[in-house]
Amino acid sequence: MIIEIDFNSDEALYLQLRNQIIIGIATSKIRIGEELPSVRQLADDIGINMHTVNKAYTVLKQEGFVKVDRRRGAVIAIDVDKIEAIEELRRDLKVLLARSSCKNISREEVHALIDEVYENYGGLD
Numbered sequence: 220m221i222i223e224i225d226f227n228s229d230e231a232l233y234l235q236l237r238n239q240i241i242i243g244i245a246t247s248k249i250r251i252g253e254e255l256p257s258v259r260q261l262a263d264d265i266g267i268n269m270h271t272v273n274k275a276y277t278v279l280k281q282e283g284f285v286k287v288d289r290r291r292g293a294v295i296a297i298d299v300d301k302i303e304a305i306e307e308l309r310r311d312l313k314v315l316l317a318r319s320s321c322k323n324i325s326r327e328e329v330h331a332l333i334d335e336v337y338e339n340y341g342g343l344d
Contacts (some may be wrong), residue, residue: 220249220256222265232267236275241284244295251302255293321337 222239224232243249255261256292262269276293279285286296319329 222261222317223291224265232271233274233278236261236265236267236272237278239280240275244284244297249295251295251297254291255291255295 220240220243222236224235224239226232228235240249240255244251250257255276256264258272259270262272276285276287279293280287283298284295285293288294315328
């Protein structure tokens with residue numbers, strides 16, 4: 220993992236570190252389940268205070284990008300509950316969409332129905 224910190228930037232160091240880790244996740248340079256370096260190790264590697272790294276990790280945890288495990292340290296875990304919920308929904312949709320296809324219900328009709336149902340929940344976009 221390559222972290223680039225701009226010591227001349229007005230942006231706080233912990234935010235730069237947080238952003239670099241999020242970019243790493245988004246670009247698949249850091250993967251779900253991967254352990255981040257220890258606070259001490261990362262602080263030494265990039266030449267910043269351990270408290271700064273700890274603050275970045277804390278923010279990442281609060282935002283649902285990292286889970287802290289006592290044995291493994293900070294681990295990339297992007298909203299695990301949501302990922303599991305999506306997989307469950309995918310399994311259910313396979314059957315529902317297969318049934319719809321057998322009844323000649325079009326993709327457009329399915330999309331319109333989803334939009335109609337979601338409107339009842341308000342603000343879940």
